[in-house]
Amino acid sequence: MASPHYPVREDWLALAQEDILASEQPIFDAHHHLWDRPEGRYRAAELMADVGAGHDVRASLYVQCRTGYRTNGPEHMRPVGExxxxxxxxxxxxLHPAGIVAMADLQLGVDVQPVLESLCAAGQGKVKGIRNTTAWHSDPAVQSNPNPPPDGLLRSDAFLEGARAVADHGLTLDIWAYQTQLDDVHALAQAMPQLTVVIDHCGGPLGVGPHDRFDPESFGAWRSGLERVAASPNIRIKIGGFGLSVTGWRYADAPQPPASDQLAKDWAPWVSAVLDLFGPDRAMFQSNFPVDKGQFSYVSLWNAFKRLAAPLSEDERHALFWRTAAQTYDIDHQIFTHDIGRKPS
Known part of the structure; x- marks a missing residue:
């Protein structure tokens, strides 16, 4: 199945240039991918070109995307190859990445334990969490994965047992779920208070198919779902993912890429709601590159986040840009605290 993501066009992205805002702000990019696929290549060189474009991005977190699986051996062990x-x-x-969120099929239930052990051994201390493909919607127009999962994974007894094994191994659980699945996320977090659950991409606000992001009822349903989820203290949330096609933004259709002031204005209602519900100490910024790179540049993305965070205190900004993510994924804080206030070279 064809990729649901907008293709990356470097020549188009180059049409928009802007200065780096708040260049002294240390950043931990809490969510990116790497791949080498027919639709595009984004490996270490491409990541480091973005990381080195001017913002002080000191470390990053890789999140699974079916890259480099083993091609032989038991099926359930093949994700170790990633x-x-x-x-x-x-x-x-x-430090790029400083941590990895890997894939282990939690539908294995308790039998996922040897997979987790193999992932941790292969990761040499860098495997910090697990994520499965769980974003599902009944309407085929709402699709962010070329291989969408079946309905009900987050509600299954086997998944719950697998999630318990994740907690037992001291790992986090990232969950990518649409706004229509937030009650499932809430139930999972309530059932497993010992597990740190990280919601990806602002909890999946939708703007395609039967969903209109400008419809107050749709926005209200997303916010209400997040409010229920936020009641569980073991949940964290990532702010970003606005370049995903399912959000409904179509910056890629414009003659030029969007500037950061436009992005900040567009995203402000969702970011404000997330911060109202979770606060900076339970929220973290993410790039979701290269998925979102089809819609805007790395420089403009982080400038937009800096514009949105500008009214906050210095401590709150540090929480959003690195501290919450570093605490959640057990990353050395000294990476971000040494020479705070320096200008990146």
């Missing part, structure tokens, strides 16, 4: 591949690709850049 960890091996990423470490090989990024051997010269130890």
């Amino acid at each position: 960890v091996e591949t990423i470490l090989d690709w990024c051997a010269e850049h130890p």
